[in-house]
Amino acid sequence: MRAVGQGRAGSLTIGHNSSVSAGNLRATILAWQKDYPEVDFENVETDREALLAGLDNGEIDIAILIGEASHNGYRRELFWSERVLVALPSSHPLAERELIHWTDLRGERFLLSATGPGPEIRDMLLGRLSVAGMQPDVRMHRSSRETILGVLGDGLGLTVICEGSTGARYPDVVYRPIHSEQGPMLVGYSGYWYDNNGNPALQRFLKFIKTRHALFFNIHTNTIE
Incomplete structure (x- = not known):
């Protein structure tokens, strides 16, 4: 249970609207799965509207999209280009x-x-x-x-x-x-998520993204170790 609370286990669903045959998205997903094999990971590829709807209903923890989408309460950060x-x-x-x-x-x-x-x-x-x-x-x-x-x-x-x-x-x-x-x-790839999503695995993934891509943004969730 402690591992789940720290985001080292549990589940994480990432949505994207681009290919993962090469590039940073593929490399990031593979590195995450290697570092956190105990997290039940699912990636969903579909169009932008379906991914944003998935964020709204909680089916997706984070969407990584090409370009920009209207915010509507989402948190958005540019991850890479x-x-x-x-x-x-x-x-x-x-x-x-x-x-x-x-x-x-x-x-x-x-x-x-x-x-x-x-x-x-x-x-x-x-x-x-x-x-x-x-x-x-x-x-x-x-x-x-x-x-x-x-x-x-x-x-x-x-x-x-x-x-x-x-x-x-x-x-x-x-x-x-x-x-x-x-x-x-x-072209920029941005992450979209809700700050009130309390999934520890999402917090862990955001920390992983920050470190891997040398980014600077605040994670407004519980502190993880």
Whole structure:
């Protein structure tokens, strides 16, 4: 019982709307499970609205989301940032470049999933590529990002992903980082939780995140040792 009260046992549910094939989210989850194997851990991948609803009804202890969501009483802290990349057919002329600028992507067709971070990436594309009243060609599909990546090699279009999705490889598809005028394009991953969630395992996880990523924020819950 003492281990549960200290957050070294018990249960913890983390929600996310991004891939864990690579990147900081994957590394953080694996390191947490290695350090705290007695915590019954569950991770839930679904879209932003479902994750926020899970926070509201207590099914999820913490959601780690790409971009920003309206607060509505949630506690929000930026955990880390990762690069944004374009996935394109290896036969595409841009595949010969080491990096891609936003201006290089004007006139291209983009295929995005209607779930996960797809809507957030669509908003990013609209903000970056809309010029003089013309909007980019963005097609939203009711399929997973993995399915979209699986068909890109046939030359159907491009897609934009975060670094956490680059752990999986697909036939005739390459990844190239996107740069803006200021350098590599980055997207933030933020944690959302309720301060009144008294789960000791959540407190322990937040302390773990703070230490691992050298962050500075207060944990407004019971002190854990």
